[in-house]
Amino acid sequence: MSPAELAAWMRFERTHGVGPRTAPALLAAFGSPDAIFAADHALLAAHLSPAQVRAIRQPASADTLRLVDATLRWMEQPGHTVLALGQPGYPDLLAAIPDPPLLLYIKGCPDLLAGPALAIVGSRNASTQGKANALAFAEALSRAGLAIVSGLALGVDAAAHEGALKGAGSTVAVIGTGPDLVYPARNRALCERIAADGCIVSEYPVGTPPLPGNFPKRNRIISGLAAGVLVVEAAAQSGSLITARQAAEQGREVFAIPGSIHAALSKGCHLLIREGAKLVDGAGDVLEAMAWSPLAGRRPLPRLPAAEAEAEAVSSAEDDSLLAAIGHDPVEADTLLALVGGTPGELSTRLLLLELAGTVERLPGGQFQRIVRAE
Incomplete structure (x- = not known):
């Protein structure tokens, strides 16, 4: 995209009164922002209100020109691209x-946006099991050739990106800030890996801070880039x-993904089901x-590869019996003690070993829940 084209697009995007519905209609009628700005009053009046026509005919503001300059400087860096609606590559x-x-x-590889993709989303405050599920699903599906799209948030999003980076499909992060910023800052290292081996996408120009309204708005892009959306964990709201x-x-x-009827983070998934x-x-x-979805490229995707070797199981019969007693719902230590016997100290030690092995999670309120690796 040339500097003149970028300037026209950014001026058009920032024109007062031209919103997400009006802009595509104008582009369909005129073909490009340059043609829209060059059109005479009568042609514009056939599509716009008088106030919108006046806004279109205003020259670019000083703020817009400064933003164009900042964007051009950003585009000079390797791997930085701007795509406009209707242009090749969009x-x-x-x-x-x-x-x-x-x-x-x-930032990164824009070719990932053209291939088959699945979005994986879920709670920022995900449980250990939820993050394990997100990582395992993302890794397996990425190895099968799907790009995994998510939002770079903490919790499920970060786990999905991590898993997807292990496969050929890689990952796309849709962010709610300008492309030059990282939010949350805790995900900076992950963001750098995605930019190197995947793709980071934003609709917001350089310098845009993490405003609260940006994140719900960007969700339509997460789903819009994918043929499907997988919700791993979600509260009812x-x-x-x-x-x-x-x-x-x-x-x-x-x-x-369903979960325990007692878990707050399963309520949203159950509602969706x-x-x-x-x-x-x-x-x-x-x-x-997804294999025969017309949105996935109208072709069957590769078969799911054989799962990675399962994590080492706890070998002792005692620990197997304790895992069986825990089951798949949260359970209190007193209930477990009644089921498996022994002393409170012995049970506490066995539970701690299972926590360290990654097969049990300690929940608030003195409850425990088994962690099962997704296949």
């Missing part, structure tokens, strides 16, 4: 949603449910549903 799936971004600021419902409105597949989301308990379920 992802077809995203262009088809009702309100696609006019500009995408990209989670923002992940917004992403899932946007995905359904966009015609995407929606998947959810009642609303029609596909219940999945393994990555193979997702891949099977």
Whole structure:
């Protein structure tokens, strides 16, 4: 994109009164921002209100010109790209949603946006089991050739990106700040790895801070880039449910992992399943549903590779019996003591060893829950 083209696009995007519905209609009628700005009053009046016509005919503001200069400097760095709606390279799936971004600021490999993809989302305050599920599903599906799209948040998002980086499909992070910023700062190292081996996408220009309203808005891009959305863990009022419902409105597949009826972070997934989301308990379920999806490229995806060797199981019969007593729902230590016997001290030691082995999670309120690695 030339400096003049970028300036026209950024001026168009920042024109007062030209919103996400009006802008695509104008582009369809005139072809480009340059043509829109060059059109005479009568042609513009056929598509716009008088106030909108006046706004279109205003020259670019000083703030816009400064932003164009800053963006051009950002684009000089290796791996930095700006894609405009309707131009080569802009992802077809995203262009088809009702309100696609006019500009995408990209760090990394933009080719990932053209291939089959699955979004994985969930709670920022995910449980150990939830993060393990997100990582395992993402790794398996990435190895099968799907790019994994998520939002670079803590919890499920970060785990999904980590798992996806282990496979050929890699990962796409859709962020709610300008492309030159990292939020949350705790994910800086992960962000750098994604920029090197995956792709970071933002609709916000350089310098845009992490404003609260940006993150719900960017969720439509997460679902819009993917053929389906998998919700790993979500509370009943989670923002992940917004992403899932946007995905359904966009015609995407929606998947959810069920959990314990006693776990608050399973409530949102159960609600989605009642609303029609596909219940999945393994990555193979997702891949099977995605294999013939027209949004995944109208071709079968590769078969799911053999799972990685399972983590070492606790070998002793005593620990096996304790895991069986814990089951799959949260349980209190007193209940476990009644089931397996022994002294409180012995039980505490055995539970600690299982925690260290990564097979049991200690929950608030003195409860324990088994961690099962997703297949």
